[in-house]
Amino acid sequence: MFNLILFGPPGSGKGTQAKLMEEKFGFLHISTGDLFRSEIGNETPLGLMAMEHMKKGELVPDEITIGMLQNKVNEYPEVSGIIFDGFPRTIAQAESLDKFLSEKEMSISLLISLEVEDGEIERRILKRGETSGRPDDNDVSIIRNRINVYRAETSPVFDFYAEQNKSVSINGIGSIDDIFSAISEEIKTHS
Numbered sequence: 001m002f003n004l005i006l007f008g009p010p011g012s013g014k015g016t017q018a019k020l021m022e023e024k025f026g027f028l029h030i031s032t033g034d035l036f037r038s039e040i041g042n043e044t045p046l047g048l049m050a051m052e053h054m055k056k057g058e059l060v061p062d063e064i065t066i067g068m069l070q071n072k073v074n075e076y077p078e079v080s081g082i083i084f085d086g087f088p089r090t091i092a093q094a095e096s097l098d099k100f101l102s103e104k105e106m107s108i109s110l111l112i113s114l115e116v117e118d119g120e121i122e123r124r125i126l127k128r129g130e131t132s133g134r135p136d137d138n139d140v141s142i143i144r145n146r147i148n149v150y151r152a153e154t155s156p157v158f159d160f161y162a163e164q165n166k167s168v169s170i171n172g173i174g175s176i177d178d179i180f181s182a183i184s185e186e187i188k189t190h191s
C-alpha cells in the first residue's frame, strides 16, 4: 500500500498532478478541498460550517477535517494506494493521520512538495478564478491570506515528515508532463 501526501501551497498544481497519478497508478485521490466543496454543494451542516472558514481563506477546524478524512479512507478499504491532497494541513492533522494509519497497520510512504513562489501562486489562482467559480479564488486579499496560512500553519508539516525521512521537494514550475515525470520517478524510487 502506497500512501502519498501531495504537498505544496494553494495553486501549486496538486489537483492536476493527483488526477494524472490516479490514472497511472490506480491510487485513490482524496482532496479535502473537493470533499468540502461537495458538502457545501449539498448544503450539509458540515458544508455550512466549512464554508464560513473557506470563504475567508482560513483553515477549517481540525476536528471537522480529520473526521471527514477518516470517513473517506474507511470507505475504500481495498485500494492499493491513497493520494492525500490538501491534507494534512496542520501538525495536529499530521499527528492524527499517522495515528489513524498505524491503527490500520499502514503508514505514510512519501510526501512530495511542489515548490512554487508566492507571485506565481497568486497569478495562477487568479487565473483559475476566472473559470473555477470558487469564491476563494477571486479576491487577492483572500488568496494572500491562504498563502500566509500555508506558510505559517501548513509548511511545518514538511519538516514533520522530513524528520521521518519521507519528505522530498519538486520544482512545481514547468510543464505538467515534466512535473508528472519527476513525481513518478519519486514514487518508483520509494515503492
Ligand code: ADP
Binding pocket: 009, 010, 011, 012, 032, 033, 034, 036, 053, 054, 055, 057, 058, 059, 060, 061, 065, 085, 086, 087, 088, 089, 090, 093, 136, 146
Ligand atoms: P487550494 O489548495 O488550491 O487552496 P483546496 O481545494 O485544497 O484548495 O482547499 C480550499 C480550502 O478548503 C482551504 O483554503 C481551506 O479553507 C479548506 N481546507 C482544505 N483542506 C483542509 C484541511 N486539511 N484543513 C483545513 N482546511 C482545509
